[in-house]
Amino acid sequence: MLPDKDGPSMGGGTQGTEGKEDPSVTLFREYLRLRTVHPAPDYDAALRFLDRIANELGVPMKKVEVCPGRVVAIMTWVGTNPALRSILLNSHTDVVPVYQEHWKYDAFGAVKDTEGNIYARGTQDMKSVTIQYIEAIRRLTAEGKRFARTIHMMFVPDEEVGGHKGMETFVKHPEFQQLNIGFALDEGLANPEEAFTVFYGERSPWWITVRCPGSPGHGSRFVENTAAEKLRKIINSFLDFREQEKQRLDISECFTLGDVTTVNMTMVNGGVAYNVIPAEMDVSFDMRIPPTVNLLEFEEKIKKWCQEAGEGITYKFAQKHMDQNTTSTEDSDPWWNTFSSTCKNMNMTLKKEIFPAATDSRFIRAVGLPAIGFSPMNNTPILLHDHNEHLNEKVFLRGIQVYEKLIPALANVPAVAGEA
Incomplete structure (x- = not known):
């Protein structure tokens, strides 16, 4: 049961002799x-x-x-x-x-x-x-x-x-x-x-969703070029980079969290049934990028990850703050x-x-x-x-x-x- 009022002796040292609160x-x-x-x-x-x-x-x-x-x-x-x-x-x-x-x-x-x-x-x-x-x-x-x-x-x-x-x-x-x-x-x-x-x-907040199209089919077959295979490569690229940045923070006594880029996978969507290989899957990431990073070059890195993961992959930003003042x-x-x-x-x-x-x-x-x-x-x-x-x-x-x-x-x- 949650209390709805203070106990008999509240204060932390700021109440007066009559128990009055500041x-x-x-x-x-x-x-x-x-x-x-x-x-x-x-x-x-x-x-x-x-x-x-x-x-x-x-x-x-x-x-x-x-x-x-x-x-x-x-x-x-x-x-x-x-x-x-x-x-x-x-x-x-x-x-x-x-x-x-x-x-x-x-x-x-x-x-x-x-x-x-x-x-x-x-x-x-x-x-x-x-x-x-x-x-x-x-x-x-x-x-x-x-x-x-x-x-x-x-x-x-x-x-x-x-x-x-x-x-x-x-x-x-x-x-x-x-x-x-x-x-x-x-x-x-x-x-x-x-x-x-x-x-x-x-840090600049970037919220991105990467969409991976692929070949659909029955869940019993080895269908080639599926959305999930592309999705796995995308996830690996983002999370490998996450690990690199985490290592930079861990080994440097000078860095604080605000000095490195954080990447966190926050949502995964796709599929309609257990036995249906989906024609499309997507994954979302929350990234926070410090002012020391060239944002245009960083987006080029994301484009490269998408190209390497397979054809037809696109991405869309829900938030993309570009100011680094x-x-x-x-x-x-x-x-x-x-x-x-x-x-x-x-x-x-x-x-x-x-x-x-x-x-x-x-x-x-x-x-x-x-x-x-x-x-x-x-x-x-x-x-x-x-x-x-x-x-x-x-x-x-x-x-x-x-x-x-x-x-x-x-x-x-x-x-x-x-x-x-």
């Missing part, structure tokens, strides 16, 4: 309980929640329907010099599905255990960051602070299903251009060690210098990496804007999309303090090249 944690848990989960995310509930937050903060919120039923919400805190390019704090409202039978608690119950660990889908990816933005802004506005640059908090749909009806479409929208963005923060990953991981680029992490870059020096002043160690998966940052970088992926979660196992996803309330609360320092620093960056 209001920021309470708000976080409320947001986690909203079922913005695919395949039918309750986006209306998220928008109602955000409407309330905007009223509490005293900032306007604009809603832009970028696709039917897909709304981007933007809260704006106008700076003292709105002519300067703005700071974007981006987050997505949707979360991935769960297998409830594998969870200790209700995946949308936001149960907090005796160690202060909060269990819910979205604790790490990325509802924690959303609330950390909000609570940092709440504290800064309550103190009467003002900064030179305008700050936008943006909440987008559909990131977890590729962003096609979310950020990918919105960056081409006039409303996005009007935000006049100079620098963006978006989600990162937890780090099990003391350091905080920072992502300055991403990265954000500068040179000390001479004013944005990176401000970000990294502010973290250093908080005694935070940063570890720079290429993001191994895909986030909305890739669409922001694709239109020429600098973006850093950062979720302030150190000493925390990486559990995004995993069973029993959780985050400790101490880590969550420290993240608010981190943004309390980062947001003012970034919003007060002096005019950079191209600004008056």
Whole structure:
């Protein structure tokens, strides 16, 4: 039986003498309980929640329907010099599905255990960051602070299903251009060690289906040139390459997952009956390609595998991201210098990496804007999309303090090249 409330002694060290929970944690848990989960995310509930937050903060919120039923919400805190390019704090409202039978608690119950660990889908990816933005802004506005640059908090749909009806479409929208963005923060990953991981680029996601036609016939015969024979060769080519890349990662102390190409076979289709040799079979792969790889040459490699496997083989991309822009992490870059020096002043160690998966940052970088992926979660196992996803309330609360320092620093960056 799943508990529907906390036990008698919850806390993790952040409750007061009367057992009161920090209001920021309470708000976080409320947001986690909203079922913005695919395949039918309750986006209306998220928008109602955000409407309330905007009223509490005293900032306007604009809603832009970028696709039917897909709304981007933007809260704006106008700076003292709105002519300067703005700071974007981006987050997505949707979360991935769960297998409830594998969870200790209700995946949308936001149960907090005796160690202060909060269990819910979205604790790490990325509802924690959303609330950390909000609570940092709440504290800064309550103190009467003002900064030179305008700050936008943006909440987008559909990131977890590729962003096609979310950020990918919105960056081409006039409303996005009007935000006049100079620098963006978006989600990162937890780090099990003391350091905080920072992502300055991403691997390009390629989702490909290879279709293999062949000679049909009765299942009792040795039919030549079958679809399955071609399929086997295709699978071998892709998975042999996968093994090569895995070996590169295993033998190099310098490489991280974001530095190599991952290949995973995710779907196989074909056939109608046990005793009928199919006329066609197909196989799908999820590939993530680092910015160091020449994408045109990589596609030529795929073409060669198809040619070697037999005649008539074709392929089609469900997703083929070609942009390989990265954000500068040179000390001479004013944005990176401000970000990294502010973290250093908080005694935070940063570890720079290429993001191994895909986030909305890739669409922001694709239109020429600098973006850093950062979720302030150190000493925390990486559990995004995993069973029993959780985050400790101490880590969550420290993240608010981190943004309390980062947001003012970034919003007060002096005019950079191209600004008056």
